[in-house]
Amino acid sequence: MIADEQENVIKVYTMDGDFTGIILAKGRFTGDPEGIALYKCGENDGVWIFTDQSHDRNRFHLFDRKSLEYMETFTMSQTTNTDGIWLTQKPTGRFSDGVFCALNNDKNVSVVNVSSFKEAMPNLFRCDG
Numbered sequence: 001m002i003a004d005e006q007e008n009v010i011k012v013y014t015m016d017g018d019f020t021g022i023i024l025a026k027g028r029f030t031g032d033p034e035g036i037a038l039y040k041c042g043e044n045d046g047v048w049i050f051t052d053q054s055h056d057r058n059r060f061h062l063f064d065r066k067s068l069e070y071m072e073t074f075t076m077s078q079t080t081n082t083d084g085i086w087l088t089q090k091p092t093g094r095f096s097d098g099v100f101c102a103l104n105n106d107k108n109v110s111v112v113n114v115s116s117f118k119e120a121m122p123n124l125f126r127c128d129g
Helices: 114-120
Strands: 002-004 009-013 019-024 032-041 045-053 059-064 070-074 085-088 099-104 108-113
Touching (some): 045 085
Antiparallel strands (some): 002 009, 009 019, 032 045
């Protein structure tokens, strides 16, 4: 996944670096496409998270890992102008399901327990089996 700021889309590449011809989120970004993270469920399932960077309307778009279909958009009320995001599903400290981090306006980092995503969007952030 490559965020193309010129075309305001996400371009899908193979692991060998070849462009597949697949373009995601055309017309969906109002700001710049920026950070990319993957919530994995097994080898092929999960959720791609793409940052839609904006000073006043920062959003995060979710796409299905397998089908690459758009799923949902969420915001973080205290987080704007996000350049980068990071996600781990490994338990760490008080974050039993992992942690999602988003850069906030080049000043600090917003931190969210992945279990919050599971509670807010149970049909999206779950791994069956």
